[in-house]
Amino acid sequence: MARNKHPEETVNLILDVAFRLFMEKGYEHTSIQDIIDHLGGLSKGAIYHHFKSKEDILVAVTERITAESNDMLTVIRDRTDLTGREKLKMIFKESILRPVQDDIFTVAPDLSKNPRLLFSIFHETVKEVAPDYILPIIEQGRSDGTIQTDYPAALSELIICVANIWMNPMIFDNTAEESYGKFMVFRQMMKGFGLDIVDDEMLGRLQELAVIYQENK
Secondary structure: OOHHHOHHHHHHHHHHHHHHHHHHHOOOOOOHHHHHHOOOOOOHHHHHHHOOOHHHHHHHHHHHHHHHHHHHHHHHHOOOOOOHHHHHHHHHHHHHHOOHHHHHHHHOOOHHHOHHHHHHHHHHHHHHHHHHHHHHHHHHHHHHOOOOOOOHHHHHHHHHHHHHHHOOHHHHOOOHHHHHHHHHHHHHHHHHOOOOOOOHHHHHHHHHHHHHHHHHO
16 A cells, blocks of 8 residues: 555656666567566556556656657757757757766667667657757758758658667667768768768767667677
């Protein structure tokens, strides 16, 4: 009965355990029973009281992972002292320089073997990040003259899908050298759109994260 008085603590415990197991074993190879076995005495009923299925747990885990990132995106998007191009550069810089990225890439799974988790990331990228955060910045850039495009929605999807998915070594299992090649193509592509937003510090950090992933996979 005591646990029921603190539902948020129970949910957080379930998500903590599930996240660790998904990272270690992969979503497909983690069962509800595996999660129960690491909950320190909580019952199966405690899980099903809060989540209808393992897939519901995955959705909640993914949402919690992206919540902090989305908070950062919101702050940058809503600033009034930056141009659209400056905001776009800041988003990429702040995203990859965050210290938490070291932890993510250290325990990261091979996402090609975790299709449900991969789809969740893809869906969140296309359906939320692109329209809610990148598109408004591109629209601002069109208004202030710092971004030139006739297709802002398509450009917002292209940029974030390339950055979050195509350049993600957790999806394609790229070596540091292969990742560097992708980073350089992304940099050239952005310059082609008149967006010189990827600097040497960012390239170095992206390589560093790729090395961390390869060393710990």
